Amino acid sequence: MRVGVLGTGIVGRTLSVKLIELGHEVIMGTRDVNALLSRQEPPPWGESFPDWRARNPDVPLGTFAEAAAHAELVFHATAGVVCLEALNAAGKSNLDGKILIDVANPLDFSQGFPPFLSVVNTDSLGEQIQGAFPGARVVKTLNTVSADVMVAPQLVGGGDHHAFVSGNDAKAKEEVTSILRDWFGWTNVLDLGDITTARGTEMLLALWVRLLGVFGNGMFNLKVVT
């Protein structure tokens, strides 16, 4: 499948590499490819782009618009605080009718660690994106786990834990659930309801960053026990 991955942080990189391994035609999108290739400053998690690029020279790069235009399926993995700007650059017409898998979080690191959420409580990034791009079939998912766990859930507790999906389009949530299962190996995917339920999974990050502090790494997840 032709997949666009918007965002070049640790999440965008990990998704792109995995999707290429799976045989998909990926373009990883960014604001300005040349600026990215020379950017020495690392993202909040992970190494600088040039250091990563040296080990991954074959991941196709493009602008946000090129990645979105190319795509049958779009992953949104930009930093939450700039995401609407990034998606506007991708272009409304390039997103219309397409499933947009939103894995981003509104983490604001401007005051240091722990980050706070730039959208919270009575709104969410997922809702803002669906509101700004009503033609896109937004499904919020995977934002509650680290990049490594997103694409390889079996690395944590043999995969015995949960991913959540939130969205207004039931068929899109079904397709995304199949993608999580067939592409990445998720066995437990829980449908929380419409896109407003993204508030719940985004606000879970306030606990997630503390568990990161307890364990010292992101190789954990939550299982819903009944």
Added chain:
Amino acid sequence: MRVGVLGTGIVGRTLSVKLIELGHEVIMGTRDVNALLSRQEPPPWGESFPDWRARNPDVPLGTFAEAAAHAELVFHATAGVVCLEALNAAGKSNLDGKILIDVANPLDFSQGFPPFLSVVNTDSLGEQIQGAFPGARVVKTLNTVSADVMVAPQLVGGGDHHAFVSGNDAKAKEEVTSILRDWFGWTNVLDLGDITTARGTEMLLALWVRLLGVFGNGMFNLKVVT
């Protein structure tokens, strides 16, 4: 042990009944005992107080101050939006030096369901309580599960899930961890860190209320899988 339970909603009631079963000397505290005994309006969850009282006539009642003065150990289970007022009524000197187990959440139902949080993101109820009562040994815990699960974790998945503790007093957290284990049967208690980590467990409520919607009841919890 002499225990004060502040709050008479479903959580305060469930804790009081269980603690009495365990042989503790409980006073369940409220603002005004006579007003409570005639209050027909039910709390957000559970039945009206007089209906509950008819089945539980022997639970000792008192004012917030009487419950706190009586107590060697205090549970705080008032509605989050009024909690500082309730704790002020309990009296600073009645809380000084005592472990205050804060199981409350800042849920605001004034706009209907789902509730939003009245304190969130860069602050928490746990921190506000510790800040206002510096002499109390505040431990935030159990706020991430329903009242029934608080006192009987084995009812969900055989008890294979987590409680969290947050607080600035390491010895108090150890004592509370023993209480959770020995009194209620919790086998997995995870220390998240200082009282600011209560932001994480309080914000988890945004997911919790959605899971309540999915399952139709509160008999679930989260397990941290590594």
